[in-house]
Amino acid sequence: xxxxxxxxxxxxxxxxxxxxxxxxxxxxxxxxxxxxxxxxxxxxxxxxxxxxxxxxxxxxxxxxxxxxxxxxxxxxxxxxxxxxxxxxxxxxxxxxxxxxxxxxxxxxxxxxxxxxxxxxxxxxxxxxxxxxxxxxxxxxxxxxxxxxxxxxxxxxxxxxxxxxxxxxxxxxxxxxxxxxxxxxxxxxxxxxxxxxxxxxxxxxxxxxxxxxxxxxxxxxxxxxxxxxxxxxxxxxxxxxxxxxxxxxx
Amino acid sequence: xxxxxxxxxxxxxxxxxxxxxxxxxxxxxxxxxxxxxxxxxxxxxxxxxxxxxxxxxxxxxxxxxxxxxxxxxxxxxxxxxxxxxxxxxxxxxxxxxxxxxxxxxxxxxxxxxxxxxxxxxxxxxxxxxxxxxxxxxxxxxxxxxxxxxxxxxxxxxxxxxxxxxxxxxxxxxxxxxxxxxxxxxxxxxxxxxxxxxxxxxxxxxxxxxxxxxxxxxxxxxxxxxxxxxxxxxxxxxxxxxxxxxxxxxxxxxxxxxxxxxxxxxxxxxxxxxxxxxxxxxxxxxxxxxxxxxxxxxxxxxxxxxxxxxxxxxxxxxxxxxxxxxxxxxxxxxxxxxxxxxxxxxxxxxxxxxxxxxxxxxxxxxxxxxxxxxxxxxxxxxxxxxxxxxxxxxxxxxxxxxxxxxxxxxxxxxxxxxxxxxxxxxxxxxxxxxxxxxxxxxxxxxxxxxxxxxxxxxxxxxxxxxxxxxxxxxxxxxxxxxxxxxxxxxxxxxxxxx
Numbered sequence: 001x002x003x004x005x006x007x008x009x010x011x012x013x014x015x016x017x018x019x020x021x022x023x024x025x026x027x028x029x030x031x032x033x034x035x036x037x038x039x040x041x042x043x044x045x046x047x048x049x050x051x052x053x054x055x056x057x058x059x060x061x062x063x064x065x066x067x068x069x070x071x072x073x074x075x076x077x078x079x080x081x082x083x084x085x086x087x088x089x090x091x092x093x094x095x096x097x098x099x100x101x102x103x104x105x106x107x108x109x110x111x112x113x114x115x116x117x118x119x120x121x122x123x124x125x126x127x128x129x130x131x132x133x134x135x136x137x138x139x140x141x142x143x144x145x146x147x148x149x150x151x152x153x154x155x156x157x158x159x160x161x162x163x164x165x166x167x168x169x170x171x172x173x174x175x176x177x178x179x180x181x182x183x184x185x186x187x188x189x190x191x192x193x194x195x196x197x198x199x200x201x202x203x204x205x206x207x208x209x210x211x212x213x214x215x216x217x218x219x220x221x222x223x224x225x226x227x228x229x230x231x232x233x234x235x236x237x238x239x240x241x242x243x244x245x246x247x248x249x
Numbered sequence: 250x251x252x253x254x255x256x257x258x259x260x261x262x263x264x265x266x267x268x269x270x271x272x273x274x275x276x277x278x279x280x281x282x283x284x285x286x287x288x289x290x291x292x293x294x295x296x297x298x299x300x301x302x303x304x305x306x307x308x309x310x311x312x313x314x315x316x317x318x319x320x321x322x323x324x325x326x327x328x329x330x331x332x333x334x335x336x337x338x339x340x341x342x343x344x345x346x347x348x349x350x351x352x353x354x355x356x357x358x359x360x361x362x363x364x365x366x367x368x369x370x371x372x373x374x375x376x377x378x379x380x381x382x383x384x385x386x387x388x389x390x391x392x393x394x395x396x397x398x399x400x401x402x403x404x405x406x407x408x409x410x411x412x413x414x415x416x417x418x419x420x421x422x423x424x425x426x427x428x429x430x431x432x433x434x435x436x437x438x439x440x441x442x443x444x445x446x447x448x449x450x451x452x453x454x455x456x457x458x459x460x461x462x463x464x465x466x467x468x469x470x471x472x473x474x475x476x477x478x479x480x481x482x483x484x485x486x487x488x489x490x491x492x493x494x495x496x497x498x499x500x501x502x503x504x505x506x507x508x509x510x511x512x513x514x515x516x517x518x519x520x521x522x523x524x525x526x527x528x529x530x531x532x533x534x535x536x537x538x539x540x541x542x543x544x545x546x547x548x549x550x551x552x553x554x555x556x557x558x559x560x561x562x563x564x565x566x567x568x569x570x571x572x573x574x575x576x577x578x579x580x581x582x583x584x585x586x587x588x589x590x591x592x593x594x595x596x597x598x599x600x601x602x603x604x605x606x607x608x609x610x611x612x613x614x615x616x617x618x619x620x621x622x623x624x625x626x627x628x629x630x631x632x633x634x635x636x637x638x639x640x641x642x643x644x645x646x647x648x649x650x651x652x653x654x655x656x657x658x659x660x661x662x663x664x665x666x667x668x669x670x671x672x673x674x675x676x677x678x679x680x681x682x683x684x685x686x687x688x689x690x691x692x693x694x695x696x697x698x699x700x701x702x703x704x705x706x707x708x709x710x711x712x713x714x715x716x717x718x719x720x721x722x723x724x725x726x727x728x729x730x731x732x733x734x735x736x737x738x739x740x741x742x743x744x745x746x
Contacts, residue, residue, distance in 0.1 A: 050697050076703040088698040092716030101712060102702035109703065141716070162702065 001026040001197050002047075002067075002166060007058035008222075009046045016042040018222030019058065024166075024215075027194040031208055032201045033233060034219035035241040040201045041085060043219070044170040048082040049075050062166065076102075077109035079165030083155040083172045090142035095154070096124065098142045099161050106162065127160040131187055149180035156187030167191070167198040173207040185210030205237040220245045275508025275538055278364045278478050282397070285342035287481070291315060294451050297342050297398075301420045301454075304427065314440040314450030321444045327607035328636040328668055329576050331512070331549065339514060341452045343397040343479040361401050364476065365394055390501070391416055393473040397482055398454035405469065414467050414498075415460040419487050422458035429460060433491055437520040437557045437584070445516040445551040445578075453487035453518065461496035461527075470726055472501035477537070477548065483514035490520070492527035494560060499530040499726055504573070508538050510546045512575060517552045525560030525587065530568070532725050533581075534733050537573035542631075544603025547575025554581035558590035558616075566593040567610065568724045570733040575604060580638065582611035585619035585647075592621040595721040597733070599714075600633035600665070609639035609670075614647035614680070623654040626718045629665035636668040643680040650677060656686040659717050661710075 002024040009017040016039045024030045034040050046053050047060060049072035060067040062078060070078065090098065104114040115123070124138055133153060143151050152172055159167055172184050188198060188211050200211055208216070208230065216232040217224045218241075226232065226244060236244065285296055294315050298308040323334070345358055391405035393416065400418030409416050415426065423430050440450045457473040477484045492498055515537065521529050540547025556565040567581035583592030594610035612621035621641065629635040641652045658667035669686050691713050699709035715722070722730055
């Protein structure tokens with residue numbers, strides 16, 4: 001599914017990713033943990049194609065396609081979804097309109113027929129119900145006036161409606177209370193299956209209590225310094241990053 | 250991956266694609282024209298009046314305006330720059346050779362019919378579908394089509410006359426309804442109001458006349474489509490709408506012109522008169538040819554639009570979407586004379602490349618408890634300049650008057666300008682006047698957010714721009730909203746959810 005090899009990237013001439021290699025097979029959920037400034041968000045942005053990052057080496061393939069050569073919207077249509085750490089406000093743009101436009105844009109790029117308003121609303125309402133969210137969510141403008149928790153829930157709603165094959169969750173748990181955290185986790189877990197994979201980026205172990213990862217990787221200094229099973233997250237929780245980073249150095 | 254600072258050039262390219270190369274109405278109609286000789290003098294004024302078979306009083310009125318105009322000078326206070334206009338280098342009358350004002354569509358030159366078909370304007374009297382999902386009722390629109398200096402067709406006139414509504418070319422109203430025209434023409438915008446209005450009074454050729462009798466709600470939307478076609482001509486349209494007590498009408502106006510390297514002058518005057526409890530909703534989608542990327546060609550749009558809320562509780566709403574023209578100089582205004590009368594101005598002005606817009610409104614509060622709302626959205630891209638200029642005047646009598654102004658600017662790129670020039674004059678201590686203004690840019694993170702969800706850069710800009718304009722676009726009648734949204738290259742805002 002996602003295969004990253006020796007990936008290096010810089011921003012404004014400063015090296016942030018320093019040779020990352022990582023494989024997330026289809027159907028698996030992996031977690032990336034690491035201290036602040038270790039390159040976690042950069043990895044998410046480089047994989048999703050944000051401007052401003054220069055890839056200086058390595059490769060990233062997604063279902064065999066050269067991910068790094070694709071426009072951000074093509075990556076989205078190929079099934080890559082980024083749940084943002086800081087979801088962006090779009091004043092005057094209704095959530096329903098935004099999501100339908102996005103979903104149909106992906107359909108167009110994939111050569112699939114588009115959804116009309118009725119089909120879309122039916123689908124959206126079904127997803128809302130599954131996530132115990134109110135229809136009001138669709139009527140509001142994208143993230144405008146949303147609380148931090150509501151913004152993250154909106155990311156989960158978008159993910160549910162866009163049905164990606166691969167979700168990148170960039171510190172989706174930051175700033176969430178325990179109830180919101182559960183909703184986010186349920187949203188991810190609802191999508192889990194043999195054809196869905198995710199890379200959960202987080203600073204804390206807490207989220208992994210609700211989204212059980214198949215594999216945990218520790219990122220520090222722009223490199224993966226350790227990989228292991230779910231127990232690695234518990235070890236980090238107990239001992240902190242300092243010791244592990246020092247061991248790796 | 251392109252570096253961060255490339256976002257602006259990319260966005261610029263997108264907006265260019267949206268607004269400039271997207272000009273779809275730049276074709277010309279090849280048709281034999283009856284042209285007045287170049288230039289302007291008393292004989293030309295007489296010639297126009299004669300071509301229109303006008304009565305003596307109308308000619309006298311024009312000549313008086315022409316004399317006034319000759320004593321006036323072109324205003325220069327607006328934030329616009331252009332080479333001097335050669336008023337002697339313009340044909341002041343241009344009409345297709347076939348008889349003006351044919352009785353039925355069958356008499357209209359097929360070349361003209363094809364022109365309007367290409368423009369997507371329905372000249373056949375049939376119900377047209379709004380083209381919007383959720384609109385299951387077919388709606389009807391009556392159209393007056395003005396081609397250069399003459400009206401070539403006006404539809405649904407018989408249907409309208411059954412409810413007493415008069416909808417006809419103004420040149421016809423001068424002949425058939427002289428009392429109404431004499432009473433109201435120039436009563437809102439006097440002949441000497443300003444340089445361009447005086448010029449219009451002298452040489453106006455065609456436009457629409459609308460009269461809604463007491464208590465009548467106009468059974469359908471009325472609209473006028475203005476088309477400039479002939480080379481080296483100016484279009485001087487004149488529109489007069491009267492809503493008697495308790496009447497209501499929604500009127501739409503659209504405009505397009507061929508793509509030419511020379512500038513062409515368009516100096517219109519629109520007057521609205523609204524009596525007790527009556528309402529006029531006036532919407533414009535202005536899409537005159539804006540000139541090319543280097544600022545060559547395009548329409549000079551110098552327009553005076555003003556409405557008088559004469560009656561108590563009367564109301565005027567101006568909604569405009571201004572995307573075209575090389576220069577826009579336009580301030581649709583309301584004189585709120587009647588107590589409790591209401592004036593509204595909703596505006597989207599988009600400028601790109603070398604376009605210049607200086608546009609806004611005047612709200613003159615005369616009556617008690619009069620209320621006005623101004624919502625202005627300016628979007629500038631390329632090397633363009635976009636100025637909001639607005640006056641809110643509260644006169645001594647206007648006890649309890651209220652105004653709220655919201656004025657937002659969106660900048661795209663590094664070379665454009667947005668300016669806000671509000672004038673507030675209050676002579677009554679009980680008045681409440683509020684002014685809010687914001688300036689923002691399309692942020693890189695907004696574009697990336699949209700693209701990560703699958704939207705192209707172009708669609709993302711369209712979506713964001715459309716969201717920015719939403720408060721204005723929702724004021725447009727549905728048919729026009731669709732046109733305006735397409736103009737802003739936007740898919741579906743407002744049709745779901």
